[in-house]
Amino acid sequence: MxxxxxxxxxxxxxxxxxxxxxxxxxxxxxxxxxxxxxxxxxxxxxxxxxxxxxxxxxxxxxxxxxxxxxxxxxxxxxxxxxxxxxxxxxxxxxxxxxxxxxxxxxxxxxxxxxxxxxxxxxxxxxxxxxxxxxxxxxIADFASGALAAVAALLLFTGIHPLWVVALGATAGILWVQFRGKKGKGPKIKEKEPVFDYMI
Incomplete structure (x- = not known):
């Protein structure tokens, strides 16, 4: 085998x-x-x-x-x-x-x-x-923590989870762009490569 x-x-x-x-x-x-x-x-x-x-x-x-x-x-x-x-x-x-x-x-x-x-x-x-x-x-920083708190509050209001995810993704993109304009890169952890068996 x-x-x-x-x-x-x-x-x-x-x-x-x-x-x-x-x-x-x-x-x-x-x-x-x-x-x-x-x-x-x-x-x-x-x-x-x-x-x-x-x-x-x-x-x-x-x-x-x-x-x-x-x-x-x-x-x-x-x-x-x-x-x-x-x-x-x-x-x-x-x-x-x-x-x-x-x-x-x-x-x-x-x-x-x-x-x-x-x-x-x-x-x-x-x-x-x-x-x-x-x-x-x-949750890597204050911004991601605040976003998680806001998302939790939105879920308790009865909003559909799909909208919460979409709003979270949009907020993340805007936050990265904002940090880029300030000369700071996004806080993204480097990930080690895994098995390369993709077909």
Whole structure:
């Protein structure tokens, strides 16, 4: 098996391992992805994960599926995206079918209701933890911190998230142009190159 196939198999297995534990959706998956992709495999940096999740949340589809596809593509090209997508999708698909069957039969059981209540609380903690991790790698200065605060306030007003993302992107472009006129470059961290398997 050559290096490329090993990489694709590794991508498939990494996302296969994470997939059954993606309770709460894609954002709850961030800590697991960071641990596997950044800390263990060292395929990407934390900043890149934050960028990929930001893009995943702005396009149609499930965040977990989108992020797996983007990360797989970033690491292994089109075939890497397919490997990661299959890894994240297959176990979740099978698990949802099984859970749907059991949920219809036991949805009124007090123990099942209690279990789902506890799961919801745990998922809230996972998402909060993911938000803190992303914020630490994304907020580089006062301007980005202020932008994050404004975006949060806009979301609480009920504005569609797509508009918040669009406004954030526009504000970022304007801020970089403003800093350029002042003779200052944008505060962008240099990212190390990763695998060059793009096809």
């Amino acid at each position: 050559n290096d490329r196939r090993k990489l694709h198999l590794s991508l498939f297995l990494v996302f296969l391992k994470m997939s059954p534990f993606t309770f709460g959706g894609g954002y709850a998956l961030i800590p697991a992805i960071e641990r596997e992709v950044v800390e263990k495999k060292r395929w990407l940096q934390v900043e890149e994960i934050a960028d990929l999740f930001a893009v995943s949340g702005t396009v149609p589809g499930a965040v977990a599926v989108n992020s797996a596809s983007f990360i797989g593509y970033r690491i292994g090209g089109v075939s890497g995206a397919i490997a990661a997508l299959l890894g994240i999708f297959l176990p979740t698909f099978a698990l949802m079918i099984v859970l749907s069957i059991f949920y219809v039969q036991f949805k009124d059981n007090p123990k099942i209701e209690a279990a789902f209540t506890a799961i919801r609380a745990t998922v809230a903690a996972l998402i909060a933890f993911a938000a803190i991790k992303v914020a630490r790698s994304s």
